[in-house]
Amino acid sequence: MEPDNRAGIFFDVDSFWMSVADAPVPYPPTLLGVLPRTDLDVLRVCSIFAILRSSTIFTELVPADVFDNFQRDWRRISLMHAVKYSAEGLPVSTPVRHWSRIYLEKLVGSLSGEHPQLSSVKVILGLEHRFYAWSIPSKFEIHISLVMRHYLMTTNIIFSNVVQWAMNLEERLDDGDKEAVAAFVTRGPNAALDKLSDSILGYLFSLFFDCNVSALGAPRPRDERTFRIANRITNLQLEFMIAHELGHIVIPEDGLSAAEIEGRCDDFAREALKDEPEGPGWVLLSISLLFRVMALERLIGHLLYGSISDWRHGVDWDQMAVLERIGSPLSASWVESNAMTAFPSSFESYSMALFERMKYRLKDLGKAGVYSHFSELKEDMSIPDRDDFIKQLMAAMVSLHLEHPELRDMKGE
Ligand SMILES: [Zn+2]
Numbered sequence: 001m002e003p004d005n006r007a008g009i010f011f012d013v014d015s016f017w018m019s020v021a022d023a024p025v026p027y028p029p030t031l032l033g034v035l036p037r038t039d040l041d042v043l044r045v046c047s048i049f050a051i052l053r054s055s056t057i058f059t060e061l062v063p064a065d066v067f068d069n070f071q072r073d074w075r076r077i078s079l080m081h082a083v084k085y086s087a088e089g090l091p092v093s094t095p096v097r098h099w100s101r102i103y104l105e106k107l108v109g110s111l112s113g114e115h116p117q118l119s120s121v122k123v124i125l126g127l128e129h130r131f132y133a134w135s136i137p138s139k140f141e142i143h144i145s146l147v148m149r150h151y152l153m154t155t156n157i158i159f160s161n162v163v164q165w166a167m168n169l170e171e172r173l174d175d176g177d178k179e180a181v182a183a184f185v186t187r188g189p190n191a192a193l194d195k196l197s198d199s200i201l202g203y204l205f206s207l208f209f210d211c212n213v214s215a216l217g218a219p220r221p222r223d224e225r226t227f228r229i230a231n232r233i234t235n236l237q238l239e240f241m242i243a244h245e246l247g248h249i250v251i252p253e254d255g256l257s258a259a260e261i262e263g264r265c266d267d268f269a270r271e272a273l274k275d276e277p278e279g280p281g282w283v284l285l286s287i288s289l290l291f292r293v294m295a296l297e298r299l300i301g302h303l304l305y306g307s308i309s310d311w312r313h314g315v316d317w318d319q320m321a322v323l324e325r326i327g328s329p330l331s332a333s334w335v336e337s338n339a340m341t342a343f344p345s346s347f348e349s350y351s352m353a354l355f356e357r358m359k360y361r362l363k364d365l366g367k368a369g370v371y372s373h374f375s376e377l378k379e380d381m382s383i384p385d386r387d388d389f390i391k392q393l394m395a396a397m398v399s400l401h402l403e404h405p406e407l408r409d410m411k412g413e
Helices: 017-022 028-032 039-053 064-088 099-111 116-120 146-171 175-186 191-208 224-250 258-272 280-305 320-327 329-337 342-380 386-403 405-409
Strands: 009-011 056-058 122-126 133-136 141-145
Touching: 017 064, 028 064, 028 386, 039 064, 039 146, 039 386, 056 064, 064 386, 099 116, 099 122, 099 224, 099 258, 116 224, 133 224, 141 146, 141 224, 146 191, 146 224, 146 280, 146 342, 191 280, 191 342, 224 258, 224 280, 258 320, 280 320, 280 342, 386 405
Parallel strands: 122 141
Antiparallel strands: 009 056, 133 141
C-alpha cells in the first residue's frame, strides 16, 4: 500500500487516521455480517466514510498517477472500515487519541485547578448533520458532531486555498494595485472564485437535509503550508467550541439573559485559549472564521426556511447580532495588547472579503436561484439505494483484495 511517492500526501492524525491506518483491513467475510440493513445504516456508513476518507489529505502537488492509485485504495479501505465502525461504533475510547479527547484533556488540565468539577466532563461524539456543539451541564456532557469537524476542516481548506492565492497575487503587485485585488476578491466577476464560493455554500446547504456527505468533493489544499494553516485553524476552532461548552458547565446562569450567558461563555473560552502557542493572532483569526461560518449557515437557514417576502431588504444580510459575538470587550483588549502578526491579520481581511462575496452570491442568486441550487444539491447528495450501495461495496472489497494479495493474510477480527 506504500505509494511510490508520498510527497504532498498528509495524514490528519488528530482525526481517525490512526484507527484506520493501524487496524487490519476488515476481511470480506467478516463484513458480510455487518452490511447496511436500512437506509439509516447506509446514511451512517456514508458519513463515517467521509470522515475517515478525509483524514488523508492530497495536496494539489501530488502527481496524478499517485493520486489516482493511492486515493482509490485509501477510499476502499476507508469504506470497509466505515461499514465495520457503523455496526460496531467508532473507536473513540482509549487508547485511540483523537481531537475531542486531546482538547478536553488539555483544557481540563489547565482549568480544573479553579473548576475541579470539570474533571468529570465527557465529550460525546455523534454524526448529526448539525453545525453546533451543545452541552448538558447537569450530566457534565458535551455533545459534538464529527460531521462538524469534517465541515470545518473542509471550509478551512477552501478558505486557505483562496486566501493564499490572493496573498500571492498581492505580493506580485505594487501598492496601487492592492485596492484592485481587494475589490477583485470581494465582488469583481471571477468564475473561479464563484466556483469556490459555491463549494463552501454547497457544504453549508447540505447541513439542512439528511444526505450522503461523501458525495461532496474533498478539496485538495494547494500545498503543505495551506494544509497546515487549515488544520491549525480547525483545531483552534474546535478547542474554542469545547471551551465554550465547559463555560456553560461552570458559569451560573441565574438571572442572565440567553445572550449574556453566551457572551460569558465566549469570554470564558477566549480566556482559556489565551496561552495557545500559536499566539493570540491565530486564536482570534480562528474564532472570527468560526463565527462567520456559523453566521453564514444561520443566514442560509433563514433564507431556506424563513418566511421572507422581500428577499433584498427583508433579510438580515449584515447579521450584526451573530457577528457581535466576535468583538466582545475581552477580544477588543486582546487585539490592543497583542497586535495581530501580519499573516493572520491579512488572512482575516481576505476571508472577510470572501464571506462578503458568498453573501452577495446568495443575494444575486435570489430566492428562486437559491432554491434551485438547493434542490439540485439535494438530488446529487441523496442517500444511495441500499442494494446498489452493497453491490459497489462488494466490488470495492473484491478489487482491493485482488490488487493487494498481501491483505489476504491480514484477517481482521
Ligand atoms: Zn453557548
